[in-house]
Amino acid sequence: MTPNSFTFLVSGVDPMADDFEDRFFEAGCDDATLALMNGVVAIGFDRVAESYMHAVFSAYRDVLAAGATVERFEPDFLVSKAEIAKRANLTRAAISQYVSGERGRDFPKPVARITSASPLWDWVDVSAWLHRTGQVPLEEVINARISRVVNGYLQGSRTALKTGDGLLLRKMKQSMPKLAAA
Structure with a gap:
């Protein structure tokens, strides 16, 4: 436990x-x-x-x-680039590179505040992508979904x-x- x-x-x-x-x-x-x-x-x-x-x-x-x-x-479940970096224990620069397509492919698109300087991503989508690339455990994806459902x-x-x-x-x-x- x-x-x-x-x-x-x-x-x-x-x-x-x-x-x-x-x-x-x-x-x-x-x-x-x-x-x-x-x-x-x-x-x-x-x-x-x-x-x-x-x-x-x-x-x-x-x-x-x-x-x-x-x-x-x-x-x-809605996260900024800075929050993604914090939760995934990655640098903000790495997340910016994922978002821009410089590193990795098919990083999820933002789902809210898209026209602002600080868009938000769905942590379920992002954690699933990070899991597929070996950067977060499956448990993180499951917990993200629980958080989204509870708030929903x-x-x-x-x-x-x-x-x-x-x-x-x-x-x-x-x-x-x-x-x-x-």
Whole structure:
């Protein structure tokens, strides 16, 4: 079992309440760090579990048990070139070369903010490409898809979901009671 790091951004709780920290601790979030970041309550986990999916699902249940509403999940599946480099443990220059086609072939195209100076890529697509080129393990691709599906569900967005994500979403609904009711 390995530690899994991720963050839930939540609402519906008062970070100034006397029992704020106790609510989360008593709900099973003893492996979480609670923070108020830019006015948003962020609950960062380093959860040990048999898989990333089990860690995310169990933490999700614990956060709900504390009375919070989960608004968003991080790590996000939309990534910049700098974030790609960080997650893949590669240089920013290497990623720029992949993007421009100087190195490697068929690097995924950006999916958001395409007309800006800082486009975003789908981490699932990028991690799959990096896996095919031997630069990240398959587990990274699987975890990326879990992150995309969790956020797609939380945002109520069908646009975030892609082929194959529906099966994972059904599995999530079986594992997460609040999802099953939706």
